[in-house]
Amino acid sequence: RTDVNRSLDNGLIFEEGDRKDLAIFHEIMKETGARDDFSIRGISYFERMYDTFSPTNDLKVFLVRLMPSLAKASLERQLETREAEIERLEARERDDKIEKQLENANRSAERLRSRIEDMEKLHETHPDGKILSGAIFTQCGQKAYYLYGASSNAYREYMPNYFMQYKMMEYAKSVGCTRYDFGGISGKEGMPDDEAPGLYEFKKRWGSVKRGRVGEFDYVLKPVLYRLMEWAIATRKKRHAAIA
Numbered sequence: 001r002t003d004v005n006r007s008l009d010n011g012l013i014f015e016e017g018d019r020k021d022l023a024i025f026h027e028i029m030k031e032t033g034a035r036d037d038f039s040i041r042g043i044s045y046f047e048r049m050y051d052t053f054s055p056t057n058d059l060k061v062f063l064v065r066l067m068p069s070l071a072k073a074s075l076e077r078q079l080e081t082r083e084a085e086i087e088r089l090e091a092r093e094r095d096d097k098i099e100k101q102l103e104n105a106n107r108s109a110e111r112l113r114s115r116i117e118d119m120e121k122l123h124e125t126h127p128d129g130k131i132l133s134g135a136i137f138t139q140c141g142q143k144a145y146y147l148y149g150a151s152s153n154a155y156r157e158y159m160p161n162y163f164m165q166y167k168m169m170e171y172a173k174s175v176g177c178t179r180y181d182f183g184g185i186s187g188k189e190g191m192p193d194d195e196a197p198g199l200y201e202f203k204k205r206w207g208s209v210k211r212g213r214v215g216e217f218d219y220v221l222k223p224v225l226y227r228l229m230e231w232a233i234a235t236r237k238k239r240h241a242a243i244a
Contacts, residue, residue, distance in 0.1 A: 003205075007163035011071025011119075013129070014167035017061035019054070022046050025061060025134040029150035036196065037237075046136065046148075053138060060137040062168060064160040066130050068123035071158065072116055079112040115157075132160040137168055144172035145181045165206065182208050 017025070026043040033040040053059035082105055089102045122130060132155055136148040146168065151161050172180055182203045188194035220226045 003159060003162045004166045007159040007166070009074050010158040010163070011067050011069075011074050012132070012158060012160055012163045013065050013067055013070070014164065015063050015065060017063045017134070019047065019050050019061075021061055021063060021134075022050060024063065024131050025136070025150060028131065028134055028152050029148070031153050032150045035153060049136070058139050060171075062135045062137055062164065062171075063131050064133045064164045064167075066122075066132050066155055066158055066160070068119040068126065068129065072119040072123070075112050075116045075119065079109060079116065082109045082112060130154070132156075132158065133164050135164055135168060137171070139172070139175065139177060142176060142178045143181060144168070144177040144179065146183050149183075161202070182206070185210070 022043060026040075026046060029040050050059060050061065086102065086105045086109060089098055089105060092098055131152070133149070133151040135146060135150070138145045138147050146165070149161070149164075169180055185200045185203065186194050186196050189197070189200045194200075218226070
């Protein structure tokens with residue numbers, strides 16, 4: 001709840017995209033795949049999905065945009081509060097506790113001034129805002145599905161993913177959905193070989209309930225090529241782990 005409330009005051013806006021915006025979503029998906037080390041589908045896959053399900057209103061492309069003017073205004077309000085706190089602390093009799101609080105408040109104020117400067121620069125290059133995250137949302141009856149998600153490496157401190165999930169849940173509720181499917185997790189939560197521990201931690205924070213499924217099974221048609229593929233995948237993962 002705290003993180004959602006913070007994201008709501010970060011100068012972000014939630015908007016519905018259309019078919020042409022799939023190109024933006026796909027570019028951000030490339031960033032996500034490179035960051036989290038997973039392969040992604042080509043844009044034609046998402047275009048076919050959109051063409052199939054969008055006409056019946058069962059699929060939506062949602063985007064989260066950082067508006068520098070809104071973010072700057074929010075940061076300036078926070079800075080004003082922090083500077084008032086600094087003024088109160090400086091007026092008090094100094095001891096170790098007050099000195100520590102003053103040090104933290106000054107450090108926070110400097111971060112806010114730096115972020116304000118960043119937003120001024122962003123406004124010069126992106127006056128209409130910058131897309132930070134996107135999602136493919138689908139609906140079947142009263143169930144909503146967070147089918148695909150992507151987030152930029154830039155401005156992650158503005159918490160666009162929390163904002164996006166909250167707004168998608170609001171939308172799902174507005175169209176009559178009673179359940180929200182957050183998608184899959186690794187199934188290795190708490191294990192040393194869990195390749196995406198943050199995935200479950202993020203989804204768990206929303207009060208999600210884990211539900212087991214049968215899973216996927218391979219019917220091997222070409223055993224030699226299959227073993228070669230498995231070896232190549234394992235080798236690639238080891239190489240990436242070594243680099244990391």
